[in-house]
Amino acid sequence: MILSQFIFVPLLAAFLIVLFARKKENFAAAIALAACAWILIVSFIAFFKLSSHGGMILNNTSGWEIPYTICLILDNLSSFMLIVVNLVAFLSAFYAIQYINHFTGKWNFFALFMLMLTGMNGVILTGDFFNLYVFMEIALFSAYALVAFGTESEELEAAFKYATMGAITSTMILFGIGILYSYTSTLTMADVGLQLRSGGTPKMIFLVYGLFIAGFGLKTALVPFHAWLPDAHPSAPAPISAMLSGVLIKTLGVYALVRIFFNVFGAPTVVLQILMLLGTLSIIIGGFLSIVQWDFKRLLGFSSVSQIGYVVIGFALGTTLGILGGILHLFYHAIFKSLLFLDSGAVEYSTDTRDLRQLGGLSKELKVTSATNMVGTLSISGIPPFNGFFSKLIIIIACISAGQIVVGIVAALVSIVTLAYFLKVQKHAFYGKKGSAKVLEKVPFAMKTAMIILAALCLLSSVIMIPSIRKNYLNPIVDTVMGRTSYIDKVEPYLDKGSVK
Amino acid sequence: MQNNFPNEGMSVIVKTITRFTVWLIFLYGLYIVIHGHLSPGGGFAGGVIVALSFVHLTLAYGKNFVMERVNKFAMNSLEAIAAILIVLTGLVGLYVTGYFLANFMGVGKLYTLLSAGYIPMLNIFICVKVGMGLYLVFYYLASFKPKEG
Amino acid sequence: MILYIMCFFLFLVGVYGAITKRDLIKIILAIGIMGYSVNLFLVLLAYRTGALVPILKKGLNIPASMMVDPIPQALVLTSIVIELGITALMAALAIRIYQKYGTFDITKIRRLQG
Structure with missing residues (x-):
């Protein structure tokens, strides 16, 4: 009952916006904010109610039993992801109320925004392979359109690039799903896992691994597949950049990879090794390419490539500590990267440029932006007591304790590189010599509020590192990923083992 | 019907x-929709045919006429209303039986x-949603001009 | 088996086109070919020698074991809809790019670097 809300509330909001907000544009923001607030509250309720349901809520749709229908599954990992997504979505929507005044077609923006949210919530909740593909396409489709929202030359070009790459890899994922279906005659994830476990691993499964790594790896922007991200994320309007970098690459990429490879396929070693390699490459290449960027948002885009590498190596280690680090960094990165993108949006809003060479000395005029950006910088570079410190520390310790000393050293060194390129931002944008760009407009109230809340969260979210909170709320999430068969085992009683097959 | 653009189209x-x-x-589109639960076809296929009838008109008479x-x-x-109605049907199902849709x-x-x-x-x-949606896609693509203006 | 391999070959044709072609429209078409190959693959999965349509009809009594698998057909329908959306969106983007740059050639559309 509770689960379908995550999907129909934003979906309904999207179409209500199309219907009612075409003439009265203020309706759009109101409807979108109400829907975001609703599902944010529901996701918190779901998170705290989950333990009384034995760690899993499963809702079938349309009155049939799985595997003959699509099911929505809420377990510890997905309820955690829902909170991350909807928190960032709510704050981005709040920020967008005033930011979007610079664009025309406000209702379009919010309708697409809500569709993207539908897709992401759907990907998180679904327990069905094909449904995963459909929701992924809904989210990506709105993302393509939102990247092109400004309809400038660069934005259209970036959107086309993103759409081409996204469409090719989505087709690959569908191909993989087809192969899986031909082996198991079912699309329900848990049932696929069950049949693969009992039937041994066919050789063709390696083709599926490859297709899924390419497919979801591109959505994650791991290094050989990262080329679209530094174009697409900066081209979108700032709240959308925050959503794309903050949560979309994690939901469609990391979450889907973890759900499929850990929970369904049981974390095959070869995949973990590939992910480890790709993650390490992402950290290095993303980090070093960030240093040479002069476009504020493009720098943040490359930084996302680097930081997502940390998340992926955390998971790819496969140890309890590594997965804890991955989950924490996923959450923390969602917060501070959205904050940094919203800051860059505020700078662009008020000065009309994001070229670091033209900016400078903004700390006096844009006090809130500069202060929150400082908080974001300290968080992302891992300065204690900000949140980034804890997750990076855990990942590095996990690397070393798992025997991956080289990776640990790389992670530690690139952390310093991260500090370097964010100090470059600080020097060229907020402090240092005054640049040629002038402050044309004050940053409005809603934008400031969203940034302040996120900056506060950068500090407050460190609280979940307190041992008692960690034990109660984080350890079940780690167990969901670590216990490779627990997902299948929990869903198995719900499966209808009728005679029709 | 008065045709203000007699030289356009075919x-x-x-x-x-x-x-x-x-x-x-x-x-024919409507027939396929109404018999969707009895024979091959259904909302999507019928909706596409309904949209194609509009497309047919546009191609024959030129876009300005349409x-x-x-x-x-x-x-x-209409498209938005149809989408909302689909979701509401699901909600009624959720309310009555406890399962969405x-x-x-x-x-x-x-x-x-x-x-x-x-x-x-x-x-x-679905027919209304697909028919309107598909025709609007065609309409917007047709109304692009090679140069901005 | 040869049919499945040819499906995969068609898929590779699509990938080749999407990677090597320079024209935006040809890239869109190549992505379409990829989609069709996967649709063909899914439909072939459902095929069963000698089986009939999965439809209940008056006077036509097909036992369930003699029907082709209907699920891939539903999947194909859905994936066709998705491809329609992607193709339309990409065509719209291509037209807008043409308005801005006056060309469909991707080697000349390079305002973003790498």
Whole structure:
């Protein structure tokens, strides 16, 4: 009952916006904010109610039993992801109320925004392979359109690039799903896992691994597949950049990879090794390419490539500590990267440029932006007591304790590189010599509020590192990923083992 | 009908034939929608055929002839209303049976027109959604100009 | 088996086109070919020698074991809809790019670097 809300509330909001907000544009923001607030509250309720349901809520749709229908599954990992997504979505929507005044077609923006949210919530909740593909396409489709929202030359070009790459890899994922279906005659994830476990691993499964790594790896922007991200994320309007970098690459990429490879396929070693390699490459290449960027948002885009590498190596280690680090960094990165993108949006809003060479000395005029950006910088570079410190520390310790000393050293060194390129931002944008760009407009109230809340969260979210909170709320999430068969085992009683097959 | 753009579109032969065939295509689309639960086809296929009847008209008579008559706002609204109705059907199912998009009406007798519960209703909503959506896609693509202006 | 391999070959044709072609429209078409190959693959999965349509009809009594698998057909329908959306969106983007740059050639559309 509770689960379908995550999907129909934003979906309904999207179409209500199309219907009612075409003439009265203020309706759009109101409807979108109400829907975001609703599902944010529901996701918190779901998170705290989950333990009384034995760690899993499963809702079938349309009155049939799985595997003959699509099911929505809420377990510890997905309820955690829902909170991350909807928190960032709510704050981005709040920020967008005033930011979007610079664009025309406000209702379009919010309708697409809500569709993207539908897709992401759907990907998180679904327990069905094909449904995963459909929701992924809904989210990506709105993302393509939102990247092109400004309809400038660069934005259209970036959107086309993103759409081409996204469409090719989505087709690959569908191909993989087809192969899986031909082996198991079912699309329900848990049932696929069950049949693969009992039937041994066919050789063709390696083709599926490859297709899924390419497919979801591109959505994650791991290094050989990262080329679209530094174009697409900066081209979108700032709240959308925050959503794309903050949560979309994690939901469609990391979450889907973890759900499929850990929970369904049981974390095959070869995949973990590939992910480890790709993650390490992402950290290095993303980090070093960030240093040479002069476009504020493009720098943040490359930084996302680097930081997502940390998340992926955390998971790819496969140890309890590594997965804890991955989950924490996923959450923390969602917060501070959205904050940094919203800051860059505020700078662009008020000065009309994001070229670091033209900016400078903004700390006096844009006090809130500069202060929150400082908080974001300290968080992302891992300065204690900000949140980034804890997750990076855990990942590095996990690397070393798992025997991956080289990776640990790389992670530690690139952390310093991260500090370097964010100090470059600080020097060229907020402090240092005054640049040629002038402050044309004050940053409005809603934008400031969203940034302040996120900056506060950068500090407050460190609280979940307190041992008692960690034990109660984080350890079940780690167990969901670590216990490779627990997902299948929990869903198995719900499966209808009728005679029709 | 008064045609303000007689020189656009295709030749007189095509226009004359179109005047007859467009209704047939439209009716065929509706037939497929209404019989969607009995025979192959359904909301999507029928909706595509309904949209194609509009496309047919646009191709034969030129885009200005159609743009003058089509109310874009109404089409957009219809599409949104159909989508909302689909979601609401799901919600009614959730309320009545406890499952999202579950069948909440009696299934009726097999092979009769009024059977299969909510499926004919959903077919009609999907037809409106797909028909309007597909035609609007065509409409917007057709209304692009090679140079900005 | 040869049919499945040819499906995969068609898929590779699509990938080749999407990677090597320079024209935006040709890239869109190549992506379409990829989609069709996967649709073909899914439909072939459903095929069963000698089986009939999965439809209940008056006077036509097909036992369930003699029907082709209907699920891939539903999947194909859905994936066709998705491809329609992607193709339309990409065509719209291509037209807008043409308005801005006056060309469909991707080697000349390079305002973003790498």
